[in-house]
Amino acid sequence: MAGKTILDIAREAGVGKSTVSRVINDSGYTSPETARKVKEVMAKYNYTPSSAARSLSTQTSDTIGIILPESNNPFFSDILLGVSRVADTCDLTLILCGSDNNVENDYRALRVMLRQRVRGLIYVPAEEYSAEQDYEKLKSLLDQLNCPVVLLDRSIENLRIDGVFTDNFRGAFLATEALVRAGHRHIGIIAGDQGLHIGRERLAGFRKALEENGLPADPRYIVPGQFDRNITYTLMQRVLEKTDRPTAFFISNNLSETGFLQAVSQSGLRIPDDIAFIGFDEMYGQDAYGLPYSCLERDVVGMGRKAAQLLIKRFEDPKRPFEREIVMPRLKLLGSEKLVRGAVTPAG
Amino acid sequence: MAGKTILDIAREAGVGKSTVSRVINDSGYTSPETARKVKEVMAKYNYTPSSAARSLSTQTSDTIGIILPESNNPFFSDILLGVSRVADTCDLTLILCGSDNNVENDYRALRVMLRQRVRGLIYVPAEEYSAEQDYEKLKSLLDQLNCPVVLLDRSIENLRIDGVFTDNFRGAFLATEALVRAGHRHIGIIAGDQGLHIGRERLAGFRKALEENGLPADPRYIVPGQFDRNITYTLMQRVLEKTDRPTAFFISNNLSETGFLQAVSQSGLRIPDDIAFIGFDEMYGQDAYGLPYSCLERDVVGMGRKAAQLLIKRFEDPKRPFEREIVMPRLKLLGSEKLVRGAVTPAG
DNA sequence: TTGTAAGCGTTATCAC
DNA sequence: GTGATAACGCTTACAA
Numbered sequence: 024m025a026g027k028t029i030l031d032i033a034r035e036a037g038v039g040k041s042t043v044s045r046v047i048n049d050s051g052y053t054s055p056e057t058a059r060k061v062k063e064v065m066a067k068y069n070y071t072p073s074s075a076a077r078s079l080s081t082q083t084s085d086t087i088g089i090i091l092p093e094s095n096n097p098f099f100s101d102i103l104l105g106v107s108r109v110a111d112t113c114d115l116t117l118i119l120c121g122s123d124n125n126v127e128n129d130y131r132a133l134r135v136m137l138r139q140r141v142r143g144l145i146y147v148p149a150e151e152y153s154a155e156q157d158y159e160k161l162k163s164l165l166d167q168l169n170c171p172v173v174l175l176d177r178s179i180e181n182l183r184i185d186g187v188f189t190d191n192f193r194g195a196f197l198a199t200e201a202l203v204r205a206g207h208r209h210i211g212i213i214a215g216d217q218g219l220h221i222g223r224e225r226l227a228g229f230r231k232a233l234e235e236n237g238l239p240a241d242p243r244y245i246v247p248g249q250f251d252r253n254i255t256y257t258l259m260q261r262v263l264e265k266t267d268r269p270t271a272f273f274i275s276n277n278l279s280e281t282g283f284l285q286a287v288s289q290s291g292l293r294i295p296d297d298i299a300f301i302g303f304d305e306m307y308g309q310d311a312y313g314l315p316y317s318c319l320e321r322d323v324v325g326m327g328r329k330a331a332q333l334l335i336k337r338f339e340d341p342k343r344p345f346e347r348e349i350v351m352p353r354l355k356l357l358g359s360e361k362l363v364r365g366a367v368t369p370a371g
Numbered sequence: 372m373a374g375k376t377i378l379d380i381a382r383e384a385g386v387g388k389s390t391v392s393r394v395i396n397d398s399g400y401t402s403p404e405t406a407r408k409v410k411e412v413m414a415k416y417n418y419t420p421s422s423a424a425r426s427l428s429t430q431t432s433d434t435i436g437i438i439l440p441e442s443n444n445p446f447f448s449d450i451l452l453g454v455s456r457v458a459d460t461c462d463l464t465l466i467l468c469g470s471d472n473n474v475e476n477d478y479r480a481l482r483v484m485l486r487q488r489v490r491g492l493i494y495v496p497a498e499e500y501s502a503e504q505d506y507e508k509l510k511s512l513l514d515q516l517n518c519p520v521v522l523l524d525r526s527i528e529n530l531r532i533d534g535v536f537t538d539n540f541r542g543a544f545l546a547t548e549a550l551v552r553a554g555h556r557h558i559g560i561i562a563g564d565q566g567l568h569i570g571r572e573r574l575a576g577f578r579k580a581l582e583e584n585g586l587p588a589d590p591r592y593i594v595p596g597q598f599d600r601n602i603t604y605t606l607m608q609r610v611l612e613k614t615d616r617p618t619a620f621f622i623s624n625n626l627s628e629t630g631f632l633q634a635v636s637q638s639g640l641r642i643p644d645d646i647a648f649i650g651f652d653e654m655y656g657q658d659a660y661g662l663p664y665s666c667l668e669r670d671v672v673g674m675g676r677k678a679a680q681l682l683i684k685r686f687e688d689p690k691r692p693f694e695r696e697i698v699m700p701r702l703k704l705l706g707s708e709k710l711v712r713g714a715v716t717p718a719g
Numbered sequence: 720t721t722g723t724a725a726g727c728g729t730t731a732t733c734a735c
Numbered sequence: 736g737t738g739a740t741a742a743c744g745c746t747t748a749c750a751a
Contacts, residue, residue: 039721050747069485
C-alpha cells in the first residue's frame with residue numbers, strides 16, 4: 024500500500040490539500056483554473072482518495088455488507104447479482120460474508136461488518152434466533168452495527184427493520200392446491216427446516232390446502248428434507264421403495280428438489296407417470312434441458328435488487344416507516360404435476 | 372456510524388489507549404491484571420477496532436478483492452465459494468465486484484479496489500487487453516493497486532503475476548478425441564469468444580484432435596457461440612435444421628451448453644441418438660436430473676481456493692517466484708458422446 | 720478563492 | 736509495564 028496521497032497531488036498542483044479535497048468532492052469554491060490544474064494532476068496519477076481515510080474523516084462509509092447462508096445455491100447467487108448491480112450503480116462497495124447456515128459463522132460475519140463499519144447490511148440470517156439468549160446476542164450485535172439492516176428471505180421475530188420476503192404460505196397453498204386440482208388425493212411434502220419461518224409457513228400452506236380440500240395430511244407423507252439435498256435424497260430413497268407412497272409431492276425448496284430428483288431418477292420411476300411434484304423456485308437450467316418441472320416462480324434477482332433499494336431508501340430517509348416487501352410466487356405448471364392414469368396409489 | 376472507540380474502552384478500563392491497543396494486538400507487555408480488565412471492558416461493549424482506522428495507521432489492509440465477469444454463472448459461484456472460504460479462515464474480508472464482461476466495468480472495478488486499498492486481488496478479467504492501449508491502461512491500474520494480484524481462469528499476456536488456469540487445449544483435445552473414439556467422423560464445435568485465450572485454446576485443441584485423426588475441420592461446423600447462451604441457442608437452431616450437420620459437438624463452455632441444449636430440446640432431436648456432444652464443466656444439477664451429459668470435469672471450488680491460497684502465499688513471501696497453477700480437466704463420459712447407429716450423417 | 724489546523728480511530732515510538 | 740504523542744490520509748470549519 025504505497026500510492027499517492029492527497030498531499031502529493033496538492034504539492035504537484037501547487038495548492039493546499041484542502042483545495043484538492045474541494046475539487047474531489049466539489050464542495051466549496053475553487054477557481055476554474057485551479058480546479059483544472061488539480062484534475063490534471065489527479066488524472067496523471069490516476070489518483071483516488073483512500074476510502075479508509077475518507078470514511079474515518081467523514082464518519083461514514085461507502086461500503087455495504089451482505090451475509091449469505093449458502094453462497095453457491097443458485098437462489099443466493101441470483102440474490103447476490105441483484106444486490107451487486109444496485110451497489111455498482113450507486114457507488115457502494117460490496118462486502119460479502121458466508122455463514123454456511125451456521126450461527127457461529129453468522130456472529131463472525133456480523134463482527135466483520137462491525138469491524139468494517141459498513142453503512143448498511145443485507146442480511147439472510149443463518150437461523151431464526153428465537154431462543155432468548157441467541158436473540159439477545161444477535162440484537163446486541165445488530166445494535167452495535169448501528170446501521171440500516173434489510174432482512175432478506177428469512178425473517179426474525181420482533182426485529183423492527185426493513186425486509187424482503189416471500190409469501191411462503193400462499194405459495195405452498197397454491198402449489199398444493201394445483202396438485203389437488205390435477206386429481207391427486209395422496210399428496211406429500213418435502214418439508215424444510217422447521218426452525219425457519221419459511222419452513223413452517225410452507226408446511227402450513229400445504230396443510231391448509233389439503234384441509235380445505237378435505238384431504239388428510241398423512242404424517243408419513245411429510246418428509247423432513249431440511250432444505251438439504253442429501254437428507255432429502257436419503258429419505259426419498261426409502262419413500263420411493265414403498266408402494267403406499269403419495270402420488271405427488273410439494274417440494275418446498277430447490278436443494279430438496281435436487282435430492283428428490285436424484286432419488287427419483289435413480290429409482291427408475293417416471294415423472295409424472297409414477298410420481299408427480301411441484302417445486303419451489305425454478306431449477307437452474309431446467310428450461311434449457313426442456314424439463315417439464317412445475318414450480319413456484321419468483322423474481323429472485325429482483326428480490327436482491329429490491330433489498331438493496333430498501334437499504335438505499337433508508338440511507339436517504341432514516342425516519343421512514345419500516346417497509347416489508349412481500350414477493351408473491353407464481354405458479355408455473357409445466358407437466359410434472361399431472362396425475363397420470365395408472366399411477367401407483369396407496370393400498371389404503 | 373457511532374460505536375465505541377478505543378478511547379472509550381481505555382477510559383472505562385482506567386488505562387491509556389496504547390495499552391488497549393497492546394491488548395488487542397497482543398504486542399508489547401501488559402500485566403495480566405491490566406489485560407484482564409481491558410478485555411473485560413471490550414467484551415462488555417463487544418468492541419472491535421475500526422478496520423479503517425487500523426489500516427490507515429498500519430498502512431495495510433485486511434481486505435481482498437475479487438472481480439468476476441459473470442456473477443451468477445455457476446462456474447463463478449463456485450469460484451467465489453472457494454475464495455470466500457479461504458478468506459474467512461484467514462480473517463480476510465472479501466470485496467466483490469462484477470464486470471459483466473465489460474471492459475469499462477472492469478476498469479471501474481479496479482478503481483474500486485484501488486479506493487479500498489485492498490491487500491490483494493483475485494482477478495478474472497473481462498477481456499484480454501491485447502490492444503496496446505488497453506493493456507497500458509490496465510497495467511497502470513494494476514501498478515497503482517500495488518498489491519499482489521492472482522489471475523483466475525482467463526490469462527493476460529505479458530503480466531508476470533500468479534495465476535490459476537485450466538489446460539484448455541488439452542481438455543478440448545481430450546473431449547474431441549473421445550468423440551472420435553466414439554466413432555464420430557463429422558464433429559463440430561461450439562467455439563467460445565476468440566478474443567479470449569480460453570476460447571482460442573479450446574478451438575485449437577479441438578482442431579488438433581481432428582487433425583491427428585485425419586478428420587477435416589469443416590468451417591461450417593465451427594459455431595461461434597461466444598460463450599453465450601442466447602447466441603448459441605440462435606445459431607444452433609439454424610444448424611439443427613440442416614441435415615448435413617455434424618453428428619457430434621464439442622461445446623466449449625457451460626453457458627453455450629445451455630443454449631445448445633435448449634435448441635436441441637426444442638427441435639425434438641434426441642441425445643445422443645440424433646446428436647451427440649461433450650461439454651466443458653458439469654452442468655448444474657445434471658447428476659440430480661440423471662442427465663447423461665458427458666463433460667470435462669474440473670474442481671472449480673478448488674480453483675477458487677487455490678487462487679486465494681496463492682494470494683496468501685504471496686503475502687507471506689512477496690519475493691517468491693511467480694506460480695501458475697494449471698488445472699487439468701478430466702473426461703467424464705456419461706453417454707451423450709455416443710454415436711448411435713442411424714444418426715443423421717452429412718450427405719458428403 | 721485558498722490555506723491552516725484540528726480531528727476521525729488506530730498503531731507505534733518513545734520516554735517514564 | 737505504561738501512557739503521551741506523532742503519524743496515517745482525508746474532510747471541514749475557520750481564518751486569511
